[in-house]
Amino acid sequence: xxxxxxxxxxxxxxxxxxxxxxPRIHTIEDNDEAYHIWRAAQVADRILVHxxxxxxxxxxxxxxxxxxxxxxxxxxxxxxxxxxxxxxxxPTWQDARCRKVLIRYMQEVLGHYPGRHPAPQVNxxxxxxxxxxxxxxxxxxxxxxxxDEPVLLDLDTDFLLxxxxxxxxxxPPSTLPWCWPDxxxxxxxTHQLRxxxxxxxxxxxxxxxxxxxxxxx
Numbered sequence: 001x002x003x004x005x006x007x008x009x010x011x012x013x014x015x016x017x018x019x020x021x022x023p024r025i026h027t028i029e030d031n032d033e034a035y036h037i038w039r040a041a042q043v044a045d046r047i048l049v050h051x052x053x054x055x056x057x058x059x060x061x062x063x064x065x066x067x068x069x070x071x072x073x074x075x076x077x078x079x080x081x082x083x084x085x086x087x088x089x090x091p092t093w094q095d096a097r098c099r100k101v102l103i104r105y106m107q108e109v110l111g112h113y114p115g116r117h118p119a120p121q122v123n124x125x126x127x128x129x130x131x132x133x134x135x136x137x138x139x140x141x142x143x144x145x146x147x148d149e150p151v152l153l154d155l156d157t158d159f160l161l162x163x164x165x166x167x168x169x170x171x172p173p174s175t176l177p178w179c180w181p182d183x184x185x186x187x188x189x190t191h192q193l194r195x196x197x198x199x200x201x202x203x204x205x206x207x208x209x210x211x212x213x214x215x216x217x
Contacts, residue, residue, distance in 0.1 A: 024197045031201035032071040034154050038080050047151045051087040053162035059112040076134045084136045091163035093140035098164050103127055144191045153195040157217040158208040181216055
């Protein structure tokens with residue numbers, strides 16, 4: 001993956017996803033390839049906007065291989081990422097029980113990180129957690145943040161198909177997407193997102209995105 005990422009990072013595409021043309025956009029199968037793309041591009045101290053039905057924040061030590069569930073924690077530990085916005089499906093945020101379960105789940109995930117962690121801060125638009133001095137902000141798409149600098153944008157196609165977390169883990173995705181790509185892209189433009197590197201994961205081979213919906217990616 002690292003060799004593929006290096007070659008891909010050297011070939012800009014110029015697609016427009018937010019408000020500006022994006023110099024580097026990459027479609028990938030497994031989302032952990034994003035980590036290798038960031039490394040190849042020599043990014044450091046960036047904000048990551050992670051639009052995904054899964055946090056991908058499991059802790060892994062340096063002697064363990066990067067995986068689809070842990071690649072973001074590796075980016076945090078190595079200084080590639082300084083802040084994370086995890087954008088979750090709106091139906092999850094609107095369901096109070098799902099929000100509570102999700103917060104407890106994330107506390108368990110971050111409990112495996114080194115050091116102590118402050119209690120979550122919760123308001124009507126965001127849950128903020130912290131690990132390794134890195135803020136992890138959980139928001140629904142409808143309260144997408146306005147950011148003043150180019151970001152790393154990581155999109156997983158399964159975000160469009162899994163409306164409620166974590167209740168729908170292991171269940172077949174929705175018959176139809178709860179959110180379509182044009183609505184997502186409109187949101188990114190409306191909030192004037194500027195992205196330095198975009199990665200779009202299909203997540204078909206892992207069983208998270210049905211093959212018939214791969215084209216959404």
